[in-house]
Structure formats: structure tokens, C-alpha cells
Amino acid sequence: MSFISLEFWAFFTVILLFHWLIRNRHFQNPWLLFASYIFYGWLTPWYAILLAASTLADFYIARRMKQPGSRRQIHLALSILLNVGVLAFFKYYNFFNTQVAEALTGAGFSVDWFFIKILLPAGMSFYTLRKLAYMIDVSRGLLEPSEDLVSFALFVSFFPQLVAGPIDRYQTLMPQIQETRIWQPRFFYSAWPLLVTGFFKKIVIADTVRSIVDRIFALGEPSVILVLAGALGFTLQILADFSAYTDLSRGLAQLLGFSTSENFNKPYLSLTPTDFWNRWHITLSTWLRDYIFFPVRRALLRRTKPLPGWLNQSIPPLVTMFVSGIWHGAELTFVVWGIYYGFLIAGYQLAGLGGNWKPANRFTGVLAWLVMITLVAFGWLIFRAPSLPWLSDLFLHSEWASGRSDLIIAVIVLSMTAVYALPLVIKHLLDEHYPRGFAYSMYYAALTLCIIIFTNSVTSDFIYFQF
Amino acid sequence: MREFKQYLLSLMILSGILSAFVFLRYADGYPFPVGPQFNPQIRHIYEITIEKEQPQIVVIGDSVAASNIDPDLMTIQLKEPVMMITEFGGGSALFYLIIKNNIATAEYKPDVLVLMFRDTVLTSPGFRVRGSYFAVLDEYARRDDDLALKLAVLDQMSPLEKLAERYFPPYWARWDLRSILVFKTINSPLWFLFGCDATCYESAMEERFDDEALEVDELTETMNSAEDFLYTDANLDFEKQVERSFLPEIVRICKENNIQLVLLRTKIQRFSRENPEPAALREYIEDLNAYAEENGVILVDFAHDERLQPALFEDSHHLNEVGKRLFSEMLAEEIESEATR
Numbered sequence: 001m002s003f004i005s006l007e008f009w010a011f012f013t014v015i016l017l018f019h020w021l022i023r024n025r026h027f028q029n030p031w032l033l034f035a036s037y038i039f040y041g042w043l044t045p046w047y048a049i050l051l052a053a054s055t056l057a058d059f060y061i062a063r064r065m066k067q068p069g070s071r072r073q074i075h076l077a078l079s080i081l082l083n084v085g086v087l088a089f090f091k092y093y094n095f096f097n098t099q100v101a102e103a104l105t106g107a108g109f110s111v112d113w114f115f116i117k118i119l120l121p122a123g124m125s126f127y128t129l130r131k132l133a134y135m136i137d138v139s140r141g142l143l144e145p146s147e148d149l150v151s152f153a154l155f156v157s158f159f160p161q162l163v164a165g166p167i168d169r170y171q172t173l174m175p176q177i178q179e180t181r182i183w184q185p186r187f188f189y190s191a192w193p194l195l196v197t198g199f200f201k202k203i204v205i206a207d208t209v210r211s212i213v214d215r216i217f218a219l220g221e222p223s224v225i226l227v228l229a230g231a232l233g234f235t236l237q238i239l240a241d242f243s244a245y246t247d248l249s250r251g252l253a254q255l256l257g258f259s260t261s262e263n264f265n266k267p268y269l270s271l272t273p274t275d276f277w278n279r280w281h282i283t284l285s286t287w288l289r290d291y292i293f294f295p296v297r298r299a300l301l302r303r304t305k306p307l308p309g310w311l312n313q314s315i316p317p318l319v320t321m322f323v324s325g326i327w328h329g330a331e332l333t334f335v336v337w338g339i340y341y342g343f344l345i346a347g348y349q350l351a352g353l354g355g356n357w358k359p360a361n362r363f364t365g366v367l368a369w370l371v372m373i374t375l376v377a378f379g380w381l382i383f384r385a386p387s388l389p390w391l392s393d394l395f396l397h398s399e400w401a402s403g404r405s406d407l408i409i410a411v412i413v414l415s416m417t418a419v420y421a422l423p424l425v426i427k428h429l430l431d432e433h434y435p436r437g438f439a440y441s442m443y444y445a446a447l448t449l450c451i452i453i454f455t456n457s458v459t460s461d462f463i464y465f466q467f
Numbered sequence: 468m469r470e471f472k473q474y475l476l477s478l479m480i481l482s483g484i485l486s487a488f489v490f491l492r493y494a495d496g497y498p499f500p501v502g503p504q505f506n507p508q509i510r511h512i513y514e515i516t517i518e519k520e521q522p523q524i525v526v527i528g529d530s531v532a533a534s535n536i537d538p539d540l541m542t543i544q545l546k547e548p549v550m551m552i553t554e555f556g557g558g559s560a561l562f563y564l565i566i567k568n569n570i571a572t573a574e575y576k577p578d579v580l581v582l583m584f585r586d587t588v589l590t591s592p593g594f595r596v597r598g599s600y601f602a603v604l605d606e607y608a609r610r611d612d613d614l615a616l617k618l619a620v621l622d623q624m625s626p627l628e629k630l631a632e633r634y635f636p637p638y639w640a641r642w643d644l645r646s647i648l649v650f651k652t653i654n655s656p657l658w659f660l661f662g663c664d665a666t667c668y669e670s671a672m673e674e675r676f677d678d679e680a681l682e683v684d685e686l687t688e689t690m691n692s693a694e695d696f697l698y699t700d701a702n703l704d705f706e707k708q709v710e711r712s713f714l715p716e717i718v719r720i721c722k723e724n725n726i727q728l729v730l731l732r733t734k735i736q737r738f739s740r741e742n743p744e745p746a747a748l749r750e751y752i753e754d755l756n757a758y759a760e761e762n763g764v765i766l767v768d769f770a771h772d773e774r775l776q777p778a779l780f781e782d783s784h785h786l787n788e789v790g791k792r793l794f795s796e797m798l799a800e801e802i803e804s805e806a807t808r
Contacts, residue, residue: 006625189471208649215676218689226675386684405671408663415656419649438473445477449485452631453641453648 001042003248004202011039016255020183028181029150032256036159040123047121050086055156057082058131062138062145076139080132087128090121092330123163125327127156129287134170136291143170151177160252164245166263167283173258181257191254193444197427198247200447204454205420206241209233212413217384225401227394229410231381233417235373238380239268240424242281266428268376271368273344274355276376284324293320313349318342328383333391337382344375423447482637485644489636492643499639501632502620503601505608513552513569521575522550524802527565528583529557531733534785536583537795544799550577554603558595559588560619563713564607571720579802580721581729585784586737586770587697587751589717589730590708593623594696614716622711687783691737703747705754718762729805730759731798732768734775736783767801769794 001008015035022028041048058079065075134155137143146152155173216222216230246263253260263282270276277285297316300307307315318339325338348354359365385391401407430440490497517525524547526536533553541549552569554561562582570580588594596604596619608615621629631638650665657663663671702708709715721728732752738744752768759766769775774797779790786794 006627185468189468192471192474214689219676403674404661405675408657408661408668408671409675411656411660412653412668415653419652436470438477441470441473441477442481444474445481448478449481449637450648452635452638453644455638455641 001039003245003252004199011035012252019256023182025178025180029154029177032159033150033154033157036154036157036162039159040157040162044121050121050124051127051157052153054083054086054128054131055153056149058135058156059146059149059152062135063147065138066145072139076135079135083128083132083135087124090124126165126167127162129167129284129327130169131156133167133287133291137170146170146174148178158253158258160249160256160258161260164242164249165281165283166246166249166261167287168261172261176258183257187254187257190259191251194247194251194254196444196447196451198244198251199451200423201240201244201247204447204450205423206237206244208454209237209240209416209420212409212416213237213384216409216413217386221398222394223399223402223406224394225410226406226413227381227398229413229417231377231384233413234384235268235377235380236417236421238383239264240420268373269369269428270372270376271359271365272348272353272355272357272372273341273375274348276372277341277345278355284327288320288324292323293317296320310350314346317345317349321345332388333382333385336388337379340379340382344379423450482635486636489640489644493640494636498633499636501629502616502624503605505605505610505612505616507610508606509568509609510606511569511572513565514573517550517570517573517577518575520548520550522577523547524549524579524581525552525570525577526550526581526583526731527552527562527570528731528733529553530555531585531735531784532583534781535733535791535794536798537791540792540795541799544796545802556595556600556603558591558600559584559713559717560592560594560596560615561600561604561607563717564604564612564615566717566720568607568609568612570726571724576724576726579727579729581731581798581802582717583731583733585697585733585735586748587702587705587708589714589755590705590712591697591702592618592712593620596620596623615713618711618713687736690783694737698745698748700747703745703751705751705758709754709758714758718764722763727765729765729767729802730755732766732770733784733794734770734772736777736780765805767798767805769797772797 001011015032018031019028019035022031037048037052040051061075061079061082064070065072134143138145146155151174154177155170158173158177161168213230213233216226216233219226222230243264250260250262261283265279265282267276267280270279293316296319297312300312300315306312319342321338321340321342322335323338324341325335328334328338348357353368359368382391385394401410426443430443434440524541524545526532526538526541526549528536530553532551533555536551538549538551552565554565566580566582570577582589601620604615604619624632633639637644654665654668657668661667696702718728752770756766756768758764774793775786775790779786779793781787781790
């Protein structure tokens with residue numbers, strides 16, 4: 001069920017009403033758990049069964065870790081093997097199955113079943129990270145394992161966050177699950193701006209810009225100018241699409257009485273790659289920082305034969321961003337995109353432009369911003385490219401512009417990107433200068449009317465569902 | 468609390484201003500009619516061609532028919548004139564309107580009408596009817612083609628949507644407002660840079676994004692996702708869909724005009740060993756077959772024909788030149804064998 005479908009809102013209305021009528025967390029939590037599994041298994045019930053099985057496994061493995069004499073590292077390894085193994089199977093099976101099947105067929109084996117395409121259950125990448133964070137923290141002694149299966153299962157499957165995050169940690173969500181929730185009007189007053197913004201970004205910005213961006217990236221032999229314009233369009237589209245999902249997710253959680261994490265903090269105003277990843281998909285970035293970056297760096301620093309300083313600085317971001325690329329999918333474009341950011345972060349750090357860098361003056365700031373937004377847009381070009389050969393052909397063999405049509409379309413894409421980015425710029429200015437007041441209300445009223453005017457066009461899935 | 472009240476007040480003010488603008492600029496009365504309206508003009512191009520060429524067999528379909536069938540080859544093989552009616556992006560609503568307002572109205576009637584379709588197109592009246600597709604429907608519709616409007620548009624709208632369209636001016640005039648708000652703003656740089664208007668932009672888009680310019684995999688993915696609508700649970704339920712579709716009317720018109728209707732199911736590459744055809748589609752086709760037999764309609768099903776190998780396809784739907792020749796021969800053979808039965 002998509003958050004912007006009528007079907008979902010009918011479902012959510014029922015869930016919300018009963019949730020607040022119950023008024024007792026001992027019944028609210030099972031009710032929300034039930035709702036989460038209905039939501040998740042709506043189209044494919046076995047996804048819910050898989051989720052339940054992996055949740056049960058982690059619940060009991062974590063409890064075993066606490067038992068006296070327990071070998072925590074072995075239990076942790078088992079959990080990692082289970083979680084990463086299942087995720088890797090679903091995510092990369094299709095990448096390898098055809099080659100393996102063809103090789104086996106060539107060797108005379110009948111392997112028809114090997115050709116079956118297995119779809120990655122939506123949200124698996126997200127709930128796997130959530131569970132892994134919990135298991136690692138329990139093994140490190142930072143968390144006590146949960147004693148309450150229903151609460152733990154709800155933490156893993158909480159439906160506003162299940163399909164595309166934010167990847168809230170146990171420390172953030174569990175205390176809220178375990179406290180009594182009583183309806184307060186502030187839940188609604190915090191939720192409505194998020195819901196309006198989410199609908200607006202998805203229906204008005206993302207899906208409209210997508211219509212032309214998709215066409216450009218579907219061209220067999222596009223010109224360079226067309227793809228560069230398309231990359232800028234995609235830069236806006238992916239921000240609008242993904243942050244729309246986060247806004248809706250946070251708004252829905254607020255209506256249910258939960259306060260969840262922000263995932264975006266004006267990422268396109270970043271001045272350095274580290275700054276960008278501190279503002280983009282924040283819950284994933286912090287996950288990668290805590291469970292990949294820091295352990296790798298610690299391991300390097302503890303080496304008996306220390307590596308040169310530049311290697312100590314470069315390896316952790318490269319490994320972390322490589323993992324980030326793989327996490328996004330079994331496409332080489334994602335891996336290259338991850339490594340690209342690894343090199344950027346390492347390069348900036350080696351040049352003394354790391355996380356704490358601040359521009360000396362306004363001119364340097366503007367220059368740093370221009371360089372960074374260009375690098376980000378180029379990164380999205382790699383991310384969105386249909387394949388690596390397509391990308392290399394583009395830069396090695398394609399024309400700059402293959403005719404007047406290309407220039408016309410490129411201008412339209414740029415103009416479209418500027419027009420549709422305008423509401424986000426206005427929002428930023430309002431947040432800076434008029435965080436409350438009539439201008440703020442007018443802005444949201446205008447967004448609402450735009451949503452009404454733009455509905456009834458084909459609405460696609462959120463981009464991050466596929467990860 | 469205060470912000471929300473201010474928001475509601477702002478919403479009312481802006482809605483009021485926008486509604487006043489809609490009334491002044493676009494509205495003839497209130498409440499508004501629900502759904503789009505057909506204009507009185509109608510194209511008779513196929514009616515004229517049928518009367519002129521007097522074909523014994525007429526084949527109607529979308530771009531897949533154009534790429535899969537060679538009418539000249541079929542004419543030679545069948546020794547009877549075959550005429551093609553191909554409307555790119557056509558769905559069952561458009562085919563119904565052409566049959567009703569161009570084929571049935573011609574003084575000369577063909578003996579056989581072959582209606583080419585894939586999977587559930589015949590009973591999915593909401594397929595390809597919105598936006599620019601509606602403009603094509605309008606070309607072949609009479610002002611009073613209420614059934615076409617009902618099945619293709621009104622039945623596809625939710626009660627909430629109908630209510631909004633009837634009573635809320637900004638929603639009723641959304642296409643015009645969208646055009647003013649955005650498209651004109653977006654297109655304005657073209658004026659300054661190229662002296663180019665919307666038509667020139669559209670022709671640039673058509674020239675650049677021609678199907679042949681697209682990568683086959685991307686094109687296939689785009690085509691398949693655009694057709695996901697045909698494979699929803701609702702559309703795979705033949706019994707429920709048939710009475711809400713144009714199929715019974717098409718059958719009736721053909722019977723009334725002594726035209727033998729042949730439903731031709733074409734093969735597409737949507738399903739494969741990795742992504743098998745859903746069981747519900749097989750049941751759907753069985754039900755369609757039974758319906759065709761009951762109503763004296765011939766169903767020719769090439770969807771699983773082994774002769775149409777993947778190498779013969781340009782993309783997931785359209786055959787190449789070799790495939791086109793083979794498909795035309797296969798169809799001619801089927802028509803010949805049906806005629807001798």
C-alpha cells in the first residue's frame with residue numbers, strides 16, 4: 001500500500017481510530033503490530049511471514065546473548081549471518097541466477113527453478129539494518145535485550161517506517177513504544193504540515209519531474225547536454241521523492257503518538273561530501289558511521305603495524321561508501337556511486353576540508369557550494385544511469401548536443417527543475433525568517449491547492465521502495 | 468493550534484480567489500458537469516476509406532497491430548482485400564468508438580473484423596483514456612456517446628473525485644490551472660531563447676523520444692509498467708469486468724451489421740520463465756474463450772505460439788520485419804481455416 005493511495009488512507013483511518021479508542025498500551029501495541037503486518041503483507045503475505053520469522057530469530061538470539069556464559073560474539077555472528085544472508089540472497093540472487101543457471105544448463109543439468117525471479121521484499125533493506133543495529137548494540141552491552149516480544153516486533157515492523165525508513169534505532173523508538181500513549185492535539189498539529197509537504201513533494205514535484213527525467217535516461221544514445229539536464233532534474237526528483245516519503249512517514253507516526261527522526265536537513269546546501277552525508281538520509285548515514293565507519297577506523301588505528309596517515313583517513317570512507325552502494329542494490333552503477341562518494345570524502349579530508357571545515361568568507365562558501373552541488377548532481381547521474389556501459393558511452397562517444405531538439409528539451413528540463421524547486425527554496429526562506437505566522441500558513445494553503453490541482457495524474461511508487 | 472486555524476483560513480481565502488477566477492474565466496454554470504465532454508466534431512476517415520477500398524477484412528489495433536501485421540501480404544495470401552486501422556496508443560474505448568462511429572456507419576460493411584488485443588485490454592475500459600489519450604477518443608466520439616464517457620471515464624472515478632469535480636471549482640478546472648501555473652512558466656524560457664512555443668516543444672519531444680531512440684530494456688520496462696493496470700486483480704476478473712466493458716457492445720454492433728468478429732490475442736514478452744504468467748490471466752482467457760463461443764465470436768490466441776520466438780521481437784510488444792511477415796501469414800492461415808470450417 002502506498003502512502004498516497006486512497007486504499008492506504010482508508011486503512012490508516014481505521015487503525016488510527018482504534019489506536020486512540022483503546023487507550024492502553026498493552027492493547028495499543030498488539031493493535032499496531034497487527035496493523036503493521038497487514039500493511040506489509042497486503043499484496044504478498046509471505047513477506048510478512050518472512051519478517052515475523054526473522055524478528056523471532058533476532059529476539060531469541062539477543063536474549064541468549066544475555067544469558068550467563070553466553071558467547072556473545074558467536075550469537076552476534078549468527079544474527080549477522082542470518083540478516084545479511086537473507087538480505088543478500090533476495091537482493092543479489094537475480095544478479096547471479098541467470099549466469100549460474102546458464103552455466104549449469106551448459107553442463108547438462110536441468111535447472112528451470114533457478115530461473116525463477118525472486119523479488120526483494122520491499123523494506124527488507126531497512127528493517128534488516130534496524131535489527132542489525134539492535135543486535136550489535138546488545139552484543140556490545142549498550143542495550144539490554146528486549147523481554148517483550150510484541151514491543152520488539154513492533155519496533156522492527158512499525159508500519160510508517162517499515163518500507164523506506166527512517167531507520168530509527170531501538171533507543172529512539174522503544175521507549176515510545178513502551179510508554180502509555182494518550183491522544184493529545186499536539187500530535188495532529190505536528191503532523192499536518194508534514195503530511196501536506198509530503199503529498200506536495202511527491203504528487204506535484206517528484207512525479208511531474210520524473211515524467212521527463214525517465215524519458216531522458218531511457219534514451220539509447222542521448223546527447224551529453226540532455227543527460228546533464230536530466231541529472232539536474234533527477235537531483236530534484238530524488239530529493240522530493242525520498243523526503244516526501246520521510247515527511248509522510250513522520251506525519252503518520254506523529255498521528256499515532258510517535259516522534260521519529262528527521263532524515264533530511266537541506267542536503268543540497270552542503271559544502272563538503274561529509275556535510276552532505278550528515279544531511280542526506282541521515283538515519284542511514286549515522287547507521288553506516290556507527291557500524292561500519294567507526295569500527296573500520298578503530299581497526300586500522302589498532303593495527304600493530306600502523307598504516308600511513310593518508311591510508312588511515314581514506315580506507316574508512318571508501319569501505320563505508322562501498323557498503324552504502326551495495327546496500328542500494330545489485331547494480332554496478334550503485335557500487336560505483338558509493339565508491340565515488342568514498343573517494344570524494346577521502347579526497348576532501350586529505351585536502352583539509354573534512355567534517356569540521358567552515359568557509360573563510362562568503363565567496364569561498366558560494367564556491368564550495370557550487371562545486372558540491374555539481375558533484376552531487378554528477379553522483380546522481382551515476383546512480384540513475386541505466387548501466388555503466390551506457391554511462392561510459394555517453395562520455396566517450398556521445399555528441400554534446402545532437403540538434404535543436406536537444407537544446408529545447410534541455411532548456412525545458414532546467415526550467416522545470418527551477419520552477420519545481422522554487423517551493424522548496426521558499427520553504428527554506430520561511431523556515432529561516434518566518435518560522436510561524438500568516439506567511440507560513442499561506443504557504444501550506446498554497447501547497448494544498450497545488451496538490452488538489454495536480455492530483456489525478458498517474459502516481460508512481462516512491463523511488464526508495466526498490467531498495 | 469493557531470497555525471492550523473490560520474492555515475484553514477488561508478486555504479479558504481485562496482480557494483475563494485481561485486474559484487472566482489475559475490468562474491470568471493472557464494465556467495458556464497454550477498454545479499459543473501462531472502468528467503470531460505466530447506465535442507460534436509467527429510472524424511470519418513476510416514468510414515470513407517472503407518467505402519472507397521471495400522475491404523472484406525478489416526484489422527483494428529494499436530501500434531502492435533501496425534508492427535505485427537502486413538495487410539498487403541495478407542491480401543495476397545487470402546486473395547481478399549485487407550485493410551488496417553491502427554491507432555497508436557489505442558485501447559478498448561477507442562476501438563469501440565471507431566467500430567461504432569466509423570465501421571458500423573459505413574454503407575459498405577466488411578465480412579470480418581479482426582480486433583487485435585493483448586491480455587485484458589478488451590475488458591479494461593479505463594486503459595488509455597486520460598490526458599492526451601482522451602483527445603484521440605474525442606476525435607471519434609459523438610457528442611452523445613454517453614456510454615463511452617461512462618465506461619471509460621466516469622466509472623473509473625471514485626465518488627470523492629466525482630464530488631470534487633462537481634462542486635469544487637479549482638479541482639474541476641485543474642487542467643487549465645495547471646497549464647497556467649506551471650506549463651506556461653516552464654515554457655517561457657523557450658520564447659526568449661529560441662522563439663519557440665508549446666508546439667515546437669512538443670515536436671522536439673516527439674522527435675527526440677521516438678520509440679526507436681529508447682533503449683530496448685528501458686522501453687520494455689516503461690511499457691510494462693505503463694501496462695501494470697491491465698494486470699490488477701480487478702482487471703483479471705473477466706466475469707466482473709465484462710459487463711463494465713465495451714466488449715458486449717462491440718459484439719452487439721458486429722452482430723447487427725453481419726460482421727464476423729475475430730478477437731486476435733497477440734503475443735508479448737511481458738512474461739517469461741523468470742516472471743511467469745499469473746494463473747488469474749489463464750483463467751481470464753478461459754472465460755473470454757467461453758464468452759466468445761457463446762456469442763459467435765472467433766478467438767485466435769497467439770499468446771503462447773512457439774513460432775513467435777524472442778528473436779522476432781523489436782521490444783517486448785512489437786515484432787520486427789521478419790516477425791511481421793510470419794505473424795501475418797499465421798493470421799491469414801487462421802482466417803482461412805476458420806472460413807473453411
